[in-house]
Amino acid sequence: MKIASFNINGIKARIDALTDWLKEADVDVVVLQEIKSVDENFPRAHFEDMGYIVETHGQKSFNGVAILSKLPLEDVTRGLPNGAGMGRDGADDIEARYIEATVMGKDKALRICGLYLPNGNPVDLNADGTPVAGSKYDFKLKWMQRLHDRAAELFALEEPFLMAGDFNLIPQAEDAKRPDAWRKDALFRPESREMFRKLMGQGFTDALRVKNAADETYTFWDYQAGAFDRNDGIRIDHFLLCPQAADHLQDCQIDAYARAKAKPSDHVPIWVDLDL
């Protein structure tokens, strides 16, 4: 089973690029981030005509996630749990950043969690170094705690699951061409990385690190200043596998070629092959 993740930066602007890549990559499932569309405006029929089941969790203008699957999906849920009072303004969190579904493999089911983790910039700190309540950085860290808690629930089931998407997180210095340029950024600050280590420490495998240990392997390059041409990138899109999924890991790669095509997203797809 080939499963991919792709932050497309707007379905309207990326429908051709996404369609071309889907034809080339031939994935069974892809989780999408930043569809930047309400559900009603997502070009559902276009992808259904290509043989995909389409499940969206959109909102106006920003964020938005989706799952396209050639295999049957069950138990689709939208939104990260425990969002009550977790919005930036103290109201409930209504940002469309998370979707889960179960896909049937040859003989085992796999729970797939597709996520678009908050960027967290600008970093706004109190005098004592703690994040300012209600700031974007505070929202990011609290969202990561909720993600951790959801992962804990899934780990307890001891069944195959994975979390994939745009984590807006650089795990290690080796995951950036210029790590020093990111030290104060929400994507690489110590608090963000500590939360990521805590998430990983529950027993996840970073699939790319296992299957592709090459240097300078990135999933995002800024549109500005010719970043892609200089490979001035960062690795922030990840596939995290629980042990019962990692047992089936055959391959994990980044389709960096997609960034060189016409009208690309600033992210490229990453995928895993599982013998499920």
Add this chain to the structure above:
DNA sequence: ATGGTGGGGTTCCCA
């Protein structure tokens, strides 16, 4: 220190 680019939806927000 600044500005560089892009998407979405309007005259500015987000990345």
